[in-house]
Amino acid sequence: MSDEVRVRYAPSPTGMQHIGGVRTALFNYLYARSKGGKFILRLEDTDRTRYDEKYVQNLYDTMAWLGIDWDEGGSKGGEYGPYVQSERFELYKEYAQKLLDNGEAYYCFCDSERLDRIRKIQTENKMAPGYDRNCRHLTPEEVKANLDAGKPYVIRLKVPMEGTTKFNDHILGDIEWKNEDISPDPVLLKSDGFPTYHLANIVDDHMMKISHVMRAQEWIPSTPLHVQMYKSFGWEHPEFCHLPMVNGADGKKLSKRHGSTSLNEFRARGYLPKAIVNYVAMLGCSYVEGQEFYTLEELAANFKLEHLNKAPAVFDYKKLEYYNGNYIRQMSAEELYKWTLPFITGTGDATLEINPENPQPKPNVGPEFSGVAMGEDGRPYCVDKSMNMSTEDVEKTLLGLMPLIQERLKFLTEAAEMVHFMFTEPQVPPAEQIIPKKIDLAKTKEVLEAAKDFVAKVFDLDHEAAENLAKEKAEALGIKLGDFMMPIRMAVTGSRVSPPLIGSILVLGKEKSIARIEKTLAALN
Numbered sequence: 001m002s003d004e005v006r007v008r009y010a011p012s013p014t015g016m017q018h019i020g021g022v023r024t025a026l027f028n029y030l031y032a033r034s035k036g037g038k039f040i041l042r043l044e045d046t047d048r049t050r051y052d053e054k055y056v057q058n059l060y061d062t063m064a065w066l067g068i069d070w071d072e073g074g075s076k077g078g079e080y081g082p083y084v085q086s087e088r089f090e091l092y093k094e095y096a097q098k099l100l101d102n103g104e105a106y107y108c109f110c111d112s113e114r115l116d117r118i119r120k121i122q123t124e125n126k127m128a129p130g131y132d133r134n135c136r137h138l139t140p141e142e143v144k145a146n147l148d149a150g151k152p153y154v155i156r157l158k159v160p161m162e163g164t165t166k167f168n169d170h171i172l173g174d175i176e177w178k179n180e181d182i183s184p185d186p187v188l189l190k191s192d193g194f195p196t197y198h199l200a201n202i203v204d205d206h207m208m209k210i211s212h213v214m215r216a217q218e219w220i221p222s223t224p225l226h227v228q229m230y231k232s233f234g235w236e237h238p239e240f241c242h243l244p245m246v247n248g249a250d251g252k253k254l255s256k257r258h259g260s261t262s263l264n265e266f267r268a269r270g271y272l273p274k275a276i277v278n279y280v281a282m283l284g285c286s287y288v289e290g291q292e293f294y295t296l297e298e299l300a301a302n303f304k305l306e307h308l309n310k311a312p313a314v315f316d317y318k319k320l321e322y323y324n325g326n327y328i329r330q331m332s333a334e335e336l337y338k339w340t341l342p343f344i345t346g347t348g349d350a351t352l353e354i355n356p357e358n359p360q361p362k363p364n365v366g367p368e369f370s371g372v373a374m375g376e377d378g379r380p381y382c383v384d385k386s387m388n389m390s391t392e393d394v395e396k397t398l399l400g401l402m403p404l405i406q407e408r409l410k411f412l413t414e415a416a417e418m419v420h421f422m423f424t425e426p427q428v429p430p431a432e433q434i435i436p437k438k439i440d441l442a443k444t445k446e447v448l449e450a451a452k453d454f455v456a457k458v459f460d461l462d463h464e465a466a467e468n469l470a471k472e473k474a475e476a477l478g479i480k481l482g483d484f485m486m487p488i489r490m491a492v493t494g495s496r497v498s499p500p501l502i503g504s505i506l507v508l509g510k511e512k513s514i515a516r517i518e519k520t521l522a523a524l525n
Helices: 019-034 053-066 089-101 112-124 140-148 197-207 217-233 263-268 273-281 296-302 317-329 333-345 391-406 412-422 441-458 463-477 481-493 501-508 510-524
Strands: 006-009 038-041 105-108 154-157 164-169 173-178 187-189 212-216 239-243 372-374 380-382
Touching (some): 006 019, 019 053, 019 273, 019 296, 089 154, 089 187, 089 197, 164 217, 173 217, 212 217, 273 317, 333 372, 333 380, 380 391, 391 412, 391 501, 412 501, 441 481, 481 510
């Protein structure tokens, strides 16, 4: 085995990339980078019944979105390619034959009917499942006769029937497994010539010089079998590191019932890649004491196998929301505009599929909620033509709104509703939404009359002076500041979901702001 650290992420393209897979990829990537080694991306596509090209594309899209780059595999190739299992079938046949020649494997001619009978007997008698090794003891003459007769066969591994298999895990330490508990003589090569996962995985890891296998703890029961396969080939097995599980808040393995597990859904719900990377990297691993936020480069520089935890990690959506909000607030106005625009216009990530079983409501995104759509020229436009806004006006207004909405955004998806008041003439809300709970209709009208003078003056004041003016107006009316601002907010924006009020007024303009207040007053009379 080479001294160079070589790790791999080898997903099966039978579904969308999910958080558990992303963490496995990320930990492998971080370890490779921390050791100056190589990170290999490999496709284990032997399951052709569930294979779909869209899942392959989703893998590449996900890695690109997260900023996780690989050294070999995919379009990059490499000296140990091909890196797609379906392109390596001849290699697997060759190595299965070597095991036959060395007496480490054997032909099995049992048909599906016999195997079904065995399974039924085992189930009825509460016996351990698995093959009964019927063909393990066939004589060479019997094997030849079956082959000459053209009888279909599979190739099975000879698993020792006594003794134990031991291996060391970087997190869990020494593990010992009774050989009688290993899956009895599993199939290596199927009757159609396709390899099983176990054969392809072992051959590929060896041929690609993988030094460390880092994967989820659910793979531990397969590891004794893999160790035995390495012994059968006469190869040294890589080092093993079985990563702690990721559970939901209920202590069960993270799944669809907990909400967003597909990476695409996190994208559709307005999470940033930096937040996902930072949070997922800390699920079951520690870095620098007292530090919460890391770049990908900082994570790699501080990643150590000994900092991985044994116990399962708990996926906390509130904590991820906290990370997401932090990275939103770090953006420049131009960056935030770029990231929120797909959700404002209902394009790009906003079109990705949302799990209908997710307990979280579907985000309110797109022109219906923002009043802004994307033109064929790739630039935003105002859907409501009566607003008389050019494309340049829309872009300038959106950019001006970014610093206002930034402090209030937890998700990029929330931007659509927050900017809506600028691009649609809002309907006057029902009176009960305009009138604060602590004051009555008459006092609310007084507030809106005073608001016209307030709005006219804020354009000549800095933010602090404008806030002080609002306090003075509220005191003069004998009400709290919140009861002064709420009717104005509802009149100017038509919603309680909006950016800070003074900033909103400044972006909307004096004439439009006062006109909306007067329209609201008229509706209350």
